[in-house]
Amino acid sequence: MFKNKLGFGLMRLPQTDENDWASVDMEETVKMIDYFMEKGLTHFDTAYSYHHGNSEKAFKEAVVQKYPRDAYTVSDKMPVWLVKENADYQKFFDEQLERCGVDFFDLYFLHALDEKGYTDSVEFGGFEFLKKIKAEGKAKSIGFSYHAAADFLDQILENHPEVDYVLLQINYADWESEAVESRRCYEAAVKHNVSVLVMEPIKGGSLANVPADAEKLFKEYHPDMSAASWAIRFAASLENVVCVLSGMSNFEQMADNVSYMENFTPLNDEEREIIRKVTAIINENTAIPCTACNYCLKDCPKNIPIPKYFSLYNNQKQFGLTFLQIAYYTDLINSRGKPADCIECGKCEKLCPQHILIINDLKEVASVFETAMKESSE
Ligand code: SF4
Numbered sequence: 212m213f214k215n216k217l218g219f220g221l222m223r224l225p226q227t228d229e230n231d232w233a234s235v236d237m238e239e240t241v242k243m244i245d246y247f248m249e250k251g252l253t254h255f256d257t258a259y260s261y262h263h264g265n266s267e268k269a270f271k272e273a274v275v276q277k278y279p280r281d282a283y284t285v286s287d288k289m290p291v292w293l294v295k296e297n298a299d300y301q302k303f304f305d306e307q308l309e310r311c312g313v314d315f316f317d318l319y320f321l322h323a324l325d326e327k328g329y330t331d332s333v334e335f336g337g338f339e340f341l342k343k344i345k346a347e348g349k350a351k352s353i354g355f356s357y358h359a360a361a362d363f364l365d366q367i368l369e370n371h372p373e374v375d376y377v378l379l380q381i382n383y384a385d386w387e388s389e390a391v392e393s394r395r396c397y398e399a400a401v402k403h404n405v406s407v408l409v410m411e412p413i414k415g416g417s418l419a420n421v422p423a424d425a426e427k428l429f430k431e432y433h434p435d436m437s438a439a440s441w442a443i444r445f446a447a448s449l450e451n452v453v454c455v456l457s458g459m460s461n462f463e464q465m466a467d468n469v470s471y472m473e474n475f476t477p478l479n480d481e482e483r484e485i486i487r488k489v490t491a492i493i494n495e496n497t498a499i500p501c502t503a504c505n506y507c508l509k510d511c512p513k514n515i516p517i518p519k520y521f522s523l524y525n526n527q528k529q530f531g532l533t534f535l536q537i538a539y540y541t542d543l544i545n546s547r548g549k550p551a552d553c554i555e556c557g558k559c560e561k562l563c564p565q566h567i568l569i570i571n572d573l574k575e576v577a578s579v580f581e582t583a584m585k586e587s588s589e
């Protein structure tokens with residue numbers, strides 16, 4: 212299905228009003244899409260929720276109404292958090308076909324599964340619905356996008372051999388991240404022989420602007436290539452990755468991405484080594500020196516996933532707090548102990564080889580994320 216490893220993620224389209232996500236700039240969007248198609252790239256990815264529904268409408272106007280159905284492929288996603296009963300799946304799906312102006316999707320996902328999203332999807336029959344639309348030919352292939360722990364992904368894939376694809380957050384900065392577990396999630400998909408699409412290859416744009424020392428390493432090797440190109444090529448170089456979705460927001464980003472993905476070459480060993488050094492530079496700015504050894508977890512009476520919280524905290528220090536980090540934090544507090552549950556027994560600190568003041572650092576984690584959650588709900 213994927214003629215090229217670069218897909219156009221329609222979630223950060225150019226806007227006419229930068230404060231209004233619904234305000235898609237159609238003139239710029241059409242220009243970008245025409246260029247993308249002209250260069251022989253063909254996959255688009257949208258979702259019910261992107262641009263408050265206007266991503267699907269923009270796709271219809273700029274792609275479906277201009278190009279024959281066999282000139283492109285499209286993936287769309289079920290807003291699982293809005294599903295309250297089984298009948299909702301069909302209702303949303305029909306609305307999406309209508310909004311996009313297509314008779315079928317090439318790939319259809321359950322959107323943003325975490326532990327709660329998965330449990331709800333099982334309860335309401337989400338996976339049966341996927342099988343049904345595939346049998347009807349309304350979705351040529353099926354899968355889910357995922358934002359939680361690798362072990363849980365492994366379980367889901369074990370339970371659902373019908374899944375064709377997973378959409379995972381993979382980038383070089385998160386590859387070994389204790390919170391996101393990019394590498395382990397990728398390996399779970401490989402283990403189950405499920406092909407991978409990638410989201411957030413540039414980590415929400417943050418890997419387009421790396422620290423000066425890191426930028427220097429990139430430029431010394433490829434003077435004319437952007438920092439973003441290293442991030443996209445890192446994800447695309449993984450063997451089981453069939454498509455990297457890039458949420459391009461202007462023509463310049465589109466032209467840059469297409470320039471190296473039109474005729475993609477995987478990273479060589481020297482380039483991999485440079486990425487390893489760049490990752491080390493990014494990690495130097497790590498606020499809490501947790502090595503994710505997990506020793507501290509042994510006796511915690513409150514089942515607090517300490518290294519995962521520290522990884523999320525370090526992440527927001529390096530790259531700024533993002534919606535995705537808050538989503539991971541929410542999933543953690545719903546499934547395990549919260550930082551604020553700590554009763555200060557001190558068992559963990561005795562076990563930490565890095566002598567981290569875990570009790571104090573957990574308070575700092577709670578303060579940053581609880582404030583952000585409060586602000587985002589206001
Ligand atoms: S001090 Fe807090 S985090 Fe550490 S073991 Fe006790 S309850 Fe768990």
Ligand code: SF4
Pocket residue numbers: 500501502503504505506507508517518562563564565566567569
């Ligand atoms: S013991 Fe210390 S270094 Fe190891 S995971 Fe826990 S906090 Fe991190």
